[in-house]
Amino acid sequence: MKANVNQLTRAIDAVSPDVRLYVLYGPDEAGARDIANRLARALGPDAERVDLEPGQLKANPGLLADEAASLSLFGTARHIRIASAGEESVAACTLLLAAERSGNPVVVIAPGAKASSGLVKLATADPRAMVCAFYVPDAGEADKLATSIAREQGLRTTGSTAARIAAAAGGDRAVMSRELEKIALFLDAAPERPRELDDAALDAIGADLGDAEMSRAIEAAIDGGPDRLADELARLGVAGSSPIPLLRQLVRRLMTLAELRAEIDGGANANTIMERVFFRERAATTRALRIWSAPAISGAIDRVRRAERATMAPNNAGGVLADHAIVAVARLAARQAG
Structure with missing residues (x-):
């Protein structure tokens, strides 16, 4: 099914058992990777990550479904990631969605895929998959994104601080997340104890990239x-x-x-x-x-x-x-x- 970023992050944070496959496509590869890393955090620090190459899936389409159904050697949570994916992964994803069971979530990052591609169409049509497009945000969207990420860290942006963070990060979601994590630590902020983020705080930790x-x-x-x-x-x-x-x-x-x-x-x-x-x-x-x-x-x-x-x-x-x-x-x- 098609999802926006908010719907996607809610499903990931809840580690929804109803979703087997997440397809993150579009030119903002850094933003897609940041969301993929969010799944790893949601599963916990001991979660096992398995990386598969698109070439492996092309040669052996059934490998993905097998890995998704396999138990971790250490009894911990497990998730699978495929980076730089394209149409060669369609057959493997089809088998994954058709499998009788699949206990481990799969994230596919496909920066070159289009809305008309077979991979995106497959994930859009299946309720056990979520697909989301990632585009590099323009200035206004980047400011809103910085404000949203700051809120998750327990930070209230004021004045031009959101714009400064967005400009400093070049509109990159992953960079904004890391910068705001540092600021939250500096201000001892958390969702349960929000802090105000002002220009003085940015200047104090050198968050302006120049x-x-x-x-x-x-x-x-x-x-x-x-x-x-x-x-x-x-x-x-x-x-x-x-x-x-x-x-x-x-x-x-x-x-x-x-x-x-x-x-x-x-x-x-x-x-x-x-x-x-x-x-x-x-x-x-x-x-x-x-x-x-x-x-x-x-x-x-x-x-x-x-x-x-x-x-x-x-x-x-x-x-x-x-x-x-x-x-x-x-x-x-x-x-x-x-």
Whole structure:
């Protein structure tokens, strides 16, 4: 059945036995992963998580139903996660929903799936499944999301604090959750003892990621200045900034360059195209378009996106992975610049 995020989280928090399968699809993969992690928390700290690859399910569709019906070796709760899923998982999910019994919930994260895909249609039509779309929120939606997450932590946002949190996190649900968890600990807040979240609290724990600092790091990477980039990354590290907003903003910048590069390669007049660019960014954009080719931009986007997924994964190297990917982009730019 189709669900919105509120319906989905209520079912997950209750660990509803009526739901065998959760399909989380859409481009906001970080938001989907954050909801998937919520299921793990709802099952308890001792819950066993089983990760299956889409390729495994394509080769053996019955594996998913078998794992969902299996008992944990340690007698604890158990759940199954499939990341980066697509149409190759439809047969396995079909068998799961048709199985006689299934004691362990399954979460499928499908960032590339559309509403018209077989996987989404399967989950929408079956009452034992819940399907929810995840899109990167715009500014207004991100502010509301920050307020909602804060409320769950026992925090009452005031003034512009919700907007600051949302902007600092780049609209990323997972980053907002982590930042607000830190703030709740700092203020000793909880749902049963709510606290007011004001600008002073944000300033005290450094929750502002600093758009200017991130912009300088991104420009250093795009321009091919690894030495300058190292200084900017060090500043962000000292400030305790999450790497996720930086990675996402870098991808957005590269995607903009990809669109402009495609138009120019297609024969459009470069001067006419540059008139659409914000005047303060024209010099940097012109310089970047001289450096970056279409294949190089595509490769850089793929690398940064893989770094974001790896950074969001459990037991990861965090900022090290992100810094390595961003520096790799700067080195690629430097090689192209000659």
